């Protein structure tokens with residue numbers, strides 16, 4: 001542990017020195033400013049995709065509809081998956097992409113040999129960091145599916161690489177762009193919820209069938225439940241709550257405590273659904289079915305964060321935000337504003353969309369472009385390309401990726417310590433105090 005930590009300290013210090021020495025007038029991640037980082041605008045965004053299974057294919061379909069996005073390279077360890085993506089690309093009239101299918105590290109060849117602006121990974125979790133580090137080291141912006149990283153050291157590695165190479169390193173947290181979450185942000189920005197004091201968020205999704213599937217996530221996701229016990233998927237809940245609480249832009253996650261329930265759901269499913277001779281029957285799981293964390297922010301606000309993918313239950317991300325003037329809550333989506341809602345009663349969120357829908361959800365431009373692939377997933381890809389083309393800061397930064405993803409290891413450590421409080425590293429190194437909140441962006 002110690003040599004690794006000191007090596008990390010060293011790299012961090014050298015990167016900070018290098019960045020500080022090099023930059024005087026160029027906008028930098030290392031300088032405090034109203035927004036974290038902007039790169040030069042691009043005429044077109046030349047993209048390499050790594051990992052085109054379920055979610056990667058969704059991104060391919062979205063990106064093909066977004067003007068200015070060119071899909072030039074596709075990598076996957078399964079040749080058929082890469083071929084499927086290439087066929088979709090060619091069908092829309094784009095040139096045949098180059099394929100990288102020579103094994104799990106072939107993305108390194110893609111990053112080294114191809115002239116790309118952005119490398120986008122939707123691989124299983126353990127590959128996110130290696131792909132993004134290779135991309136940035138070869139001068140490309142990097143984007144990843146969630147979570148960006150699974151250890152605190154890897155979160156730092158992403159921050160250090162983004163700063164050293166002056167590249168965007170974005171975690172694609174689609175839930176930040178869902179309609180209710182974005183309307184909540186509008187309510188917050190207009191002051192209708194008053195001062196925000198508390199949030200509740202989670203990923204509560206019965207994935208037992210998915211985890212035992214013989215394809216897709218069934219091939220890799222269950223393994224994490226055999227070795228890790230904490231919150232393995234914190235970002236869907238924390239991303240949107242973080243936007244509303246201005247995390248890394250006026251506040252930051254400071255301390256977390258976490259507890260896990262016993263692990264039962266996968267074991268029970270395995271016994272009830274697998275044939276007696278199935279080798280998966282020998283697997284033993286340690287991931288507590290229900291994980292519960294409590295986070296306190298630097299400004300003293302509180303967040304309840306939950307994770308459960310192993311028990312029968314309808315889907316929810318909770319999405320509750322309590323302010324001094326009102327409250328919103330997801331699943332079902334509802335609002336209560338003092339002075340407007342009936343006393344002590346919820347109103348359905350639908351009653352608020354006419355007045356407070358976010359501009360991204362109102363935009364006819366986005367609606368015309370998005371030929372059915374859907375809402376939040378399309379919007380996150382659209383916004384990334386738009387920011388790169390315009391040379392604007394991305395909506396979410398490497399610091400957001402690190403702060404939310406660090407909860408994976410921090411929750412695991414806290415659970416292991418019987419709920420021992422864990423300090424959340426300040427990945428911004430104090431700059432969260434100066435950076436301005438995410439504005440209400442237009443399409």
Ligand SMILES: NC(=O)c1ccc[n+]([C@@H]2O[C@H](COP(=O)([O-])OP(=O)(O)OC[C@H]3O[C@@H](n4cnc5c(N)ncnc54)[C@H](O)[C@@H]3O)[C@@H](O)[C@H]2O)c1
Pocket residue numbers: 050051052053054055056075076077078081103104105106107122123124125127145146147172173174215216217219
């Ligand atoms: N944001 C969301 O709503 C959402 C939804 C689903 C999945 N995800 C995330 O997307 C990622 C992928 O999940 P999925 O459901 O698409 O899984 P999947 O198994 O369907 O797809 C993963 C793909 O990566 C390929 N792959 C594996 N290792 C590789 C490597 N080293 N190099 C290149 N390709 C490799 C696999 O062959 C497969 O095609 C995960 O991080 C997951 O958490 C996010």
